[in-house]
Amino acid sequence: MNNERMSTTPNAPLWPHVHALGTIAQSGSFTLAAQRLGLSKAAVSQRIAELERAVGVPLLQRTTRSVRLTEAGKQLVDETAASFAQIEQSLLGVRDLASQPQGLVRMTAPVALGRQHVGPQLESFLRAWPGIRVELDLSDRLVNLAHEGFDLAVRHTSAPPDSHVAWKLCASRTLLLASPAYLRRRGTPRHPDELAGHDCLPYLRSGPALWAFEQAATRGRRSEPERARVTVTGLLRANNSEVLRDAVLAGLGLALLPDFSAAAAVKAGRLREVLPDWRPVGFFGDAIYALRPFSAQVPRAVRSLVEHLRAALEPGFDPGKKQPTGEGGLASPWERTSLGLLERAAPRRVIAVAPARASLFRVTAGEETVGVGALHTHPHNVGVRGGGPAAAFNRTRARSPAAGG
Incomplete structure (x- = not known):
């Protein structure tokens, strides 16, 4: 009799391969999956090839520009994702x-x-x-x-x-800022409408630069906040608040900046807040x-x-x-x-x-309510919207790269 111990789980050697498939589904590419698994791209490709030979059906559709799960691949990922997630959570708990x-x-x-x-x-x-x-x-x-x-x-x-x-x-908070030198040279705006006649430095976004403001209602004078929208122009547009801040410091114009990017310059007196009674709307968070x-x-x-x-x-x-x-x-x-x-x-x-x-x-929300994911009364009651990891993978791959995810 052969006394060699026999595995009660003959498919156990394939578990890392299934995990690799799930990682590809989640990350969207062989390259990112290899980085997350700490393997070479060739090693990940080999695991998928071995897994496909073992199950006898294709699990991925590969082109030069994309990777998509087949129906069999979707089924395998969706049916095993919860098990791998539980293993991950258990490891985290022990750690x-x-x-x-x-x-x-x-x-x-x-x-x-x-x-x-x-x-x-x-x-x-x-x-x-x-x-x-x-x-x-x-x-x-x-x-x-x-x-x-x-x-x-x-x-x-x-x-x-x-x-x-x-x-x-x-x-x-979003601040409308200018340098003291600019305000001495061009004057200080008293109403958002006056910004149309000033040099403004908008954040680089598609379309015209439209700035919106809101002034809180004054008790006894009006019940609704006053709102103003103005299209602004200037010599510079940029997609980085530090670049715009430095341009404002140099006296090139006014800019809407997040407080975290300009607080030090404001405290030092190198920048001044303009229209402090008006709140910029719909710009930064x-x-x-x-x-x-x-x-x-x-x-x-x-x-x-x-x-x-x-x-x-x-x-x-x-x-x-x-x-x-x-x-x-x-x-x-x-x-x-x-x-x-x-x-x-x-x-x-x-x-x-x-x-x-x-x-x-x-x-962590101070006195505000911060909404988070669909967790209710127990941390294990977690639902995946829209059909599981495989469906989420294919939806992600269908998006434009410019959307950033």
């Missing part, structure tokens, strides 16, 4: 039992915000958590986090996507968020980095006023739960939280 958080956190942030405020916080963070490594990618394009394998994004927005967990780091693709469990390394950034950025950047915070950092309408999430009494989407310690959570 979180370590005395110190550890692992790699891949993070993306806009160029100006990352250079001025996110990057400078990493030195103290890495000294505090020596077991954590960070990769910071600075880019102003809209990154698909799951598609490109990022754990975290810092974003300037007013509406975090519902498909992501969102931690509010701080409030933000009104808050800074940390975003993460929705998952039932957030690794301790990611939570630690979010909490570090929140503690550093929570005061905000507005040079004119301090951002209010709730008593003890908690917003009273929300209650703690044993899940470490904050929910209202009725089932609904929850706001995201970041842990101050392993067993203590703080609201």
Whole structure:
């Protein structure tokens, strides 16, 4: 009798191959999948070829410009995705039992915000958590986090996507700014309509540069806010707030800038706010968020980095006023739960939280409600909208690259 132990799972050698297929489905290409798996592109291709030989049907349709799942590939990815996700969550849970958080956190942030405020916080963070490594990618394009394998994004927005967990780091404000020299030379506008006669430095976007403003209603004078829209022109347009800020400092004109990019120059008196009673509308976001693709469990390394950034950025950047915070950092309408999430009494989407310690959570939304993904009363009740990972993969591949995901 052959005493050699026989495997009770003869397909076990194919598990890494199925995982590779799922990674291709999620990332959208062999190249990105290879990077996420830590393998060469040739090794990933070999795994897919071996898997296709083993199952006897094609799983991918390859062209010179795209990769798409076949119907068999969609079925295999959709039916195994939950198992691999559970394995990943279990590994994260076991890793979180370590005395110190550890692992790699891949993070993306806009160029100006990352250079001025996110990057400078990493030195103290890495000294505090020596077991954590960070990769910071600075880019102003809209990154698909799951598609490109990022754990975290810092974003300037007013509406975090519902498909992501969102931690509010701080409030933000858009400022209309000019240099003292420019205002002495050209005069100070008193109403948005006057901007049509000034040199303005618009953000580079398609179509004419249209700036919109809103003035709060004055008690006893009017019940509705006054609104104004004006088309502006100037010598320079750019898609980077630091470039526009430097042009404003040089006296080339006025510009709408996020407070985080110009706060230091305003505090130093090198820039002055214009039309402070008028609020720019529909331009930059009104808050800074940390975003993460929705998952039932957030690794301790990611939570630690979010909490570090929140503690550093929570005061905000507005040079004119301090951002209010709730008593003890908690917003009273929300209650703690044993899940470490904050929910209202009725089932609904929850706001995201970041842990101050392993067993203590703080609201990251200040006194505002921040909507996140479709998580309800239990972290395992996670639904995938639109037909599962394979369907999401094919929808992603159908989008224009210019959309940024």
